[in-house]
Amino acid sequence: MHLSRLSSLILRAGVGAVTAATLVACSTPTPLPPMAPLPTYPQQQPAPPAPIARPAPVAPAPQSNPNASFGRPAAGPSTGRFDGNANKGIDIAGRLGEPVLAARAGQVVLVSNALPAYGTMVILKHEDDFITAYAHVSRALVAEGDTVSRGQPIAEMGQTGTDRVKLRFEIRKAGVAVDPEPYLSGRMQ
Structure with a gap:
């Protein structure tokens, strides 16, 4: 054993x-064998920042001459001129839904779409011999019998009865169509 x-x-x-x-x-300590170099990758660019949500641009207020007897009813440029025959007013370009403003204080005497060539329209009677017509609107914001002040939104820009978004604006004096431009610029009262 x-x-x-x-x-x-x-x-x-x-x-x-x-x-x-x-x-x-x-x-x-035992030295380690050398390591293989780490692979290199191309530097990635940081992602661009997400766009900031901004509200849709608002149409600028129509530029009216304070001395004019009528204010401009919409902000866009004039695209059709008065000729007394085919065009008894002016056409003002715009975007769908932009405000249409009363050119002068008055009373709403008609909101209708009975005349296809004018689409939906609003007509105001003013204290003297004048009436103003606002045609091709998409939606009226007033009703017959309402009293409105100059610059008050009365409708929204549209394209009823026409092929594009626009406002047909007419001024009639004693029932006769007159060129709106001199009244809007202050050359005529």
């Missing part, structure tokens, strides 16, 4: 030596 005890001691000593050798090997 002495031999088996000896072998057990040797075996134990061997395990201890292996353990000691392992500990020694782990405690001494």
Whole structure:
């Protein structure tokens, strides 16, 4: 048995030596092999900032001459001129839904779409011999009998009875169509 005890001691000593050798090997720094370089990627540009939601632009207020007896009813440019025959007023370009303003204080005497050539229209009677007509509107904001002031929204720009969005604006004096431009510019009262 002495031999088996000896072998057990040797075996134990061997395990201890292996353990000691392992500990020694782990405690001494061993240089690591060099690492392969990391791959390079093209730099990504930061994403552009999301656009800021802005409200739709509002049409500028019509430029009216304060000395004129009538204010301009819509902000857009004139696209059709008075000729007294085919065009008994002026055409003013615009965008669908833009406001149409009363050119002068008065009373609403008609809101109708009975005349196909004019589409939906609003007619105002003024304190003297004048009436104004606003044709091709998409929606009237006033009713017959309403009293309105100069510059008050009375309708929205439309294209009823026409092929494009526009306002047909007419002035009639004693029932006769007159050129609106001199009244809008202040050359005529």
